Structures are given as structure tokens and as C-alpha cells.
Amino acid sequence: MNSKPFLNTVLSPRLLDLYDISNCVVVIIDVFRATSTIATALYNGAAKVIPVDSVPRCIELGKITGGITAGERDGKVVEGLQHGNSPAEYPRSFIEGQTLVLTTTNGTKLLHMALERGASEVITGSFPNLSTVCDHLVHSGKNVILGCSAWKDKFNLEDTLFAGAVIQRIKEHFTIHCDSSLMAENMYALHQNDMPSFIRKTTHWHRLAAYGMEKDLDYCVSIDVANVLPVYTNGALLVNPQ
Template sequence: MKIEILKSAKEALGRSFKGKNVVVIDVLRATTVMVTALENGAKCIYPFKEIEDARDKCKLSQNGLLAGERKGMKILGFDFGNSPLEFTKEKVEGKEIYMTTSNGTRAIENSIDGDNLYIACYLNISAVVNKLLLDTKDIIILCSGTDDKFSLDDSLCAGIITQKISDKLKVEMDDFVLSLEKLARYSPGITKVLEGSKHYDYLKKIGYKDDLEYCTKIDICNVVPFYIAGKIKTSS
């Protein structure tokens, strides 16, 4: 099995993902929101690059909620921002969520031609690994990044996925993937690694310290969201 890791949503443009399992990561915070919402009973999530597309499609739903952010802040008129702590069972159970974010939903739309497209974060990392180990397809892990640049929070998560898979079977990887696998293997802890990184510190600065604590928890969710026909739903 070969594992490739892409550094940002932009790196997916023009790439073919056919024949591969794709994993999209945006731990701070879009994919953490998706995992949390589906764990709490949301029916499905529709990802969009553009704000107006999300608004227009949500108007057609009788059971829809709008969620999204720009520069980490809730979009005016939306039901939710991008804090996973907002997506409680009481608010989202049985609902359709129409979502647009700065990086995560772009990454998804840029990689939809893969054989399977899974949504990962720290919360469901082992569940995703177990799903990936069910077949021998090569894997592309797409880190959403921040503003089309490398982001340590996503890349560490990608490294942990790689490390867990390489503990089970032989993995072919280049030096970049190997560096992230080794970072994960010898990490002193997620928070210690991420402290001082750009996006982590930015979210702390604008008041999302509680989100950071939640987003860096390991294996508290069992769902494996996957993308199919324009929406993200829970894998069985």
C-alpha cells in the first residue's frame, strides 16, 4: 500500500484520485464539525465552496441548517459557525446541514473523484484507520491546510493515520510522508506539538480555546463519514 499526503486543498487541483481511497482532514475545524454533527445524529452534510451556493441549496430543504465560517468567524445569518461544540444532539439530530468553510469544504470538492472519500480528524482517527485497512487501495490523505499553505494541525493527524496503518502492514511512502509518520510516532502529545503553530494560535486568540481542547481529543467518536453524490453521511 502506498500513502501520499497533500499539504493543502490547493494541491488537490488538477490531481486524479481515481482508484484511490481519499481521506480529507481539517481538524481545526471543519472535519471535526462533520464528525461531531454526524455522531450526534445529523442526517447528512452538504459541503460547498461558496457561501451563496450553501444559502441557495438550504432554501430548498425543509429540514436544513446553515453552517460555516470565514477567517474562523460565523457567517452572518447562518445557524452555526464552525465550532464543533455548537453541534449538539438537541440541535442537529435528523437535520440536513449545508456547510461552507475556508479550507475544509474546498478540499472535499477538489477531491471527489476518489473511489472512496472519507472524513477524518483526531476524534475518529482509529475508526478511519480500521476502514482503510479493509482493502489494499493506495491512499491519498488531503490536508486542507490554512489559506492554501501547510498546516501543522492537519499534517500531524495525517501522520498519526500513517503511523497506525504502518503498524499493521508495509507502507510505501516518500520522505515527506515518512517525516510526518515519525513526528506522530515520537510526538510528546498533540497539544504540545501544535502550540505555537499559526492556525492553532489564531483560534486561541479569537476565543476558541475550548474548541482547541475538544478538537485534539483522540478516538471519542466512532463514525466514519464518507462523501457520496454531493453529500456526506455516516458510513456503516
């Protein structure tokens, strides 16, 4: 009898319905840039991050909580919000002790989809908190869904590469019969030593680099620079609440 939990990689939010996620830890992955920004804000002392899936809700919750409203659509800051989705906008000197209310094109949408479909736990992951995510998944003993936020439901490379980095580290602890996971791991193995150059070929890099965000994007593929575990609890992402 196989006692290892299962791990699957979902390459787009459009594919989430194909999986039973009710007994799973779902890792929301949005490397460029939502889950990199979430890890960074919490690492730098944010009290919590409230992820919302619409701009009006973001503005409303900002007023209710007194929080900082932030987010983007199509890579650009949304009119009516105070800040964007750049990790560089949230140094400790600015964000410590604050509530961040965040809405983004892809990542916050997938997070709410996972909650609606009954995930037993939702966390967020990106290269800046890779090790903490991996440690948590191994110790949880639960089935795992690596959920790539993609770009408007279309496959993207950077989220898949992060899934591959996770799988490379933790695969011996899981049963993996999943071609998307195999592909993600092989792709990461091929490119892990040339990530800064390879990532520049991606569609999303070119989309965001056009707005002058190259430093952001380099940061988003830097391993363990904001090594905390954001866990969704009672409507907000908190640092690994016990």
C-alpha cells in the same frame, strides 16, 4: 510483486494535481475545525452533512433542504449563515435528525477538489474519528491519499500531525514511498505524548484562540470522541452508508 496499496500524504490542496487520485480513497483532513465538526455532527445524530464550497450555495441549499446553514471564513461565522464551524455547536439535542449544510475556508474546498479530480471514494478524518478512519483504510484495500486542507493552501501542522497518526497505525498495510508521509509520521511520533502543549504553538491555534476557541481546539485533537466514518455519497456526507 508488491500487492500492498500505496499511501501518499498531500500537504496542501495546491499539491493535489501532482497525484493520480482516480483509484484512491481520499481522506479530507481539516482538524481545526471542519472535519472535527463533521464527525461530531454525524456522531450526534445528524441525518447528513452537505459540504459546499461557497456561501451563496450554502444559503441556497439551506432553503432547498430545510437544513441548518453553517460555516466560517477566516475562522469567523459568515453573515447570512445560522451557525459556525464549532463542534460544540452541534450537540445531539440540537443536531439529531437535522441536515447540516456546511462551508469552510479550507476543508470543504479540498473535498470538492477531490471529487472533481475523480477520487474513487472521499471520507473525512480528524482526531475525534481517528480509529474508524484507520480501520476503513485498512479494510478498503485501495490506494490512499491523506489530503491536508492546510490554511489557504499554506502548510499547517495540525492536519499533518493527523496524517502522521493515521500512518503510524496503518503503515504495515501500505507501500509508502513518500517523504511527506515519512515527515508526518515522525512529527507525530515526536509529539504524540505532548499534543495539547505542542498544538498551542501552531499558527492556526493562535488564529482561532484569538476568538476564544481554545475548548474547541482541545476537543479537535481528542482521539475517538466522535468515532464515526463520514463517507461522501450522493452529494452529502453520511455515516458509513452500506
